[in-house]
Amino acid sequence: MSTQALINTANALVADDKGLLAMDESNPTCNKRFAQLGIPQTADARRAYRELIITTPGLGACISGAILYDETIRQATREEIPFVQAVIDAGIIPGVKVDAGAKELAGHPGEKVTEGLDGLRGRLKEYAQMGLRFAKWRAVIVIGDGLPSRACIEANAHALARYAALCQEVGLVPIVEPEVLMDGEHTLARCFAVTEQVLHTVFDQINTQGVILEGMLLKPNMVLPGLSCSQQETVEAVADATVRCFLRAVPAAVPGVVFLSGGQSAELASARLSAMNAGFKSHGPWALSFSYGRALQQPAMDIWSGQAANVKAAQQALLHRAQCNRAARRGEYSATMEVKD
Ligand code: 13P
Secondary structure: OOHHHHHHHHHHHOHHHOEEEEOOOOHHHHHHHHHHOOOOOOHHHHHHHHHHHHOOOOHHHOEEEEEEOHHHHOOEOOOOOEHHHHHHHOOOEEEEEOOOOEEEOOOOOOOEEEOOOOOHHHHHHHHHHOOOOEEEEEEEEOOEOOEOOHHHHHHHHHHHHHHHHHHHHOOOEEEEEEEEOOOOOOOHHHHHHHHHHHHHHHHHHHHHOOOOHHHOEEOOOOOOOOOOOOOOOOHHHHHHHHHHHHHHHOOOOOOEEEEOOOOOOHHHHHHHHHHHHHHHOOOOOOEEEEEEOHHHHHHHHHHHOOOHHHHHHHHHHHHHHHHHHHHHHOOOOOHHHHOOO
């Protein structure tokens, strides 16, 4: 597989002020969100919901790539178009989550390591043959009393780098996602320090494993105070801290930083991304973009609630969030975009 093809895909995923849509919730996570809305937790309900997303008219004008789950890539629309093809038909590049989830890290209570390296080479080959062009692997880092441990950061960074190298071997662009969670009472400064340390460790491993920086994307958390921290911060302070942290730790050769939303409200995720682009676009070497799950989907899922009659309204809500985030990539999102008529 040519290096140039990898670089082209990575650049296409951050081109034209578009961003990524994460719709790769595992079955347990998707079912949990369905249960909160009284939606049946079945394969067909998940299929219907993913069809709603993918067939949203105009989505491809704002979304460059969609991250799917293994179950979804083996399903089809009601018209029997396989979902991978339906995504391509929408003008969107299809990708897939390939990790096997975060599991308890031995000897380190409260911390997790993401599994899934065993047999990964074979699975990636199959995904590439199915037409998928990129992949995602998420590691989870908790901030707490004495946490994260070096063991947790290093084990996850090592796995992320091994996964990324395996992806590039078969021509899939790896999305490298080390997520420092928002839960906790920690300050913005503490999140900054932990995120910086995690990123340094991840890129050290990425270099050790020979991953091509130009052919990958980083999917990080924003630098935020913990959800239970008494001192919350302005949109501008978050944007400033996030970009300063990344200028220290993310190599300039990486084409894009595509943020996860991590439980932020849809509006805050748009506002903070917009502030980063408004204030720093000309300073940073990489595109500052989005790869949101909940911040793109949740308003649409709430409206849909499993009812066929709500599909159109849900699609409008999804498209609206995608448009808000495309505006945020230009630094042009404002709260007035949220005014409902
Ligand atoms: P959220 O934006 O909901 O955090 O999801 C992004 C994602 O892909 C998590 O792995």
